[in-house]
Amino acid sequence: MRFLLASFIAVSCAPAFAQLDLSGEWASRYTWDYLERLPGPELGDYLGLPINNAARLKANSWEASTQTIPERQCIPHGSDYLFSRAGFPMRIWTEEDPTQKIIAIRIRSYAWSVERTIWMDGRPHPSKYARHTWQGFSTGQWNGDVLTVTTTHLKWNYIRRNGVPRSDEASVTEHFARHGDYLTLLTYIDDPVYLTEPLLRTSGYVLDPQQQLEPFPCEPVEEVVRPEGAVPHHLPGTNKDIDEFPAKYGLSAATAMGGAETMYPGYAIPPGPKQVGPPRETTAGLEILPVQKNIYMLAGDGGNITLQIGNDGVLLVDTGLAAMSDQALAAIRKFTDKPIHYILNTHVHPDHTGGNEAFGKAGNTITGGDVADDIKGLDKGAAIIAHRSVLDRMSAPDGKQPAAPFGALPTDVYHGKQKDLYFNDEPVVLLHQPAAHTDGDSLVFFRGSDVVSTGDVFVTTSYPVIDLDRGGSIQGVIDALNRIIEITVPAALQEGGTLVVPGHGRICDEADVVEYRDMVTIIRDRIADMLKRGKTLEQVKAARPTEDYDPRYGSSTGFVEAVYRSLSNHR
């Protein structure tokens, strides 16, 4: 029996035109991927993900209750997960200038009421020192009927909602294709920290004009009472939950652990490029970035320099490397002609105090009361303030190292827990953090501008450096990180609010410090556990307790050794 099939004249005669307007209310469709996207993936299911061993260790260490930490409860999905995996209902509209040129495409998700902007006006992506956010910074352009979006400046997040990480070094490319009432999204995630090759995945939406996006409020509460600073996680090799998944579905444990070779039909993909750490900062190229209100950050000069600028003049937190002083000073002079009155040192190291002398000479001390400006020595430079330990260390009391030049020494030290200033119409508070990065660390909190400058107790470019010889300790670093978290108050969705200028790296907020605190605490716990089991330093190093973070933070040799010695009190 033969069939005469219908002719397809209707679909072939009229020219068909693709659609370029993505505006509308879009609802997700969950079919094959329902289990992963709604109830959530099972623990230990890393199937089909091109992840490396570092990602596996981080995922295996992940404990779901970490999401009950108040600082994590209101964290939304990153844009690469929210729209490609979570797939909540969303609204898309355009923003136009008076000539109807599209400036931006806006997307609002039901989830957390997140609003995302895709800039269509050709603006560049921000500096590498600029703050990262959950949704990142996105620019778009049309390629035929496909909108291609490039996103950078993302905070840490996950590529699967069972702890498989995506780092803050990742960049994401998205392709939106609309066909009538259907919208398809292809997401390409390039993460040099945790992926051996880019991850591609797709999701789909259906136009739903009747859709309403309900409010999605989130208010952190204390869900679980736990010791201060405790971070839920599994020690390496102790997470038995991940064994259940492969057993349940008859898969090998190795298969469940994912990898690029598992994603393709029938053949093994050659190994990806050798994993390397992210590029380190160079001292070339100074940038001054606004932080918020009175506060700016000068980056690229070894350690970051924080600037507070107002009617009273300029206050600096740290002064960078001595070798870069002239360039840094020129950059500041180009930015403001206000006089430098104060220099605050967060700690003793030369990448933060190296410019003391040059900056001090360039500034001047505010005098008043009985002090006249013709008193020699007081009118010849900015005041340099630090904890007393900084002066002690710079004065070389142990005789092991030469003293710093007299002009670089702090002119004003404090001995107790804190020192208060009032400058440029806001309180400036130095908070001593004993035995942390060194024994003379200060956090500097600008109360009015709502910014904390941390010195090297918090950096985004490496593991913490614990200077045991100068009185540092792992517990002091963790205490300092928890102190920063106490001080900072995030705005909505655990983002923004109090901003943080780290000793090295980009502008941050509380969520970045939480991620870093968790990392330091987890590694401390791992090494402490090994110490308890009688492991030697060499055995601890061989066990690679930092493997899941090494692609992000680079060499951990010094850090592991310092933690080990700090915990065992072997200096």
Next chain:
Amino acid sequence: MMRSIALALLTVACVCAQEEETAAPAAKPAPQKSAREEAPIDLTGYWTAVVTQDWRWRMVTAKKGDFPGIPLNPEGRKVANAWDPAKDEAGGDQCKAFGAAGIMRMPTRLHITWQDDTTLRIDTDAGTQSRFFHFRGSKIETGGPQWQGASAAQWEFVRTKIPPHMPGPIHGGSLKVVTTHMRPGYLRKNGVPYGANAVMTEYFDVTSEPNGWQSILLTTIIEDPEYLTQSILLNTNFRKLADGSGWSPTPCTAR
């Protein structure tokens, strides 16, 4: 045993005005370009499925009854729960999961070529199947429903008379394919069914990635009143391969 499809491609009288520029009123219409010539995107070459999601249902055969998220009606669930691969093998129906509505979700490579100026052909190495996309009002005569059904194709071009607020002239487009007359088969290898009256609409887009990769972004809508309570929307991607060195045809399997 598969029966061959006899195709009679009729030229349709109407002029398909798919050129980007509007011709002058008095000018003679230019000779119509073939579907191959006017292709706004290049789909030809070797491509591989990239199974980064739904791995457990695509790379291996899930257990009977494991079909969360598929909007099956009671009859569909009944058929799926009665899945018996031994029976399929005995009946020569090992290719039920390799039909048009299932094959593009398989872990397969694609080899896409032009069969002729109006027929785009997709070969898959999984199951060694061939799909034929017919352009230009083809009238298809066939000996009966086949695993790959009958597929009518058309290019969708980017609008050329753009509204003033669109940012500059743009080109490109996508491929739309409507497939009917499929022999009943499986959406998933573990017996999730689609019926003889299922209609599958597909859109093929091609994208370029920062590292030089090219991808096919495939949007699939399957409507099947026999077994589904609502249409299914599937999104699948393929990555372009440098050559066919990995091409490895394998026969259909039921398990």
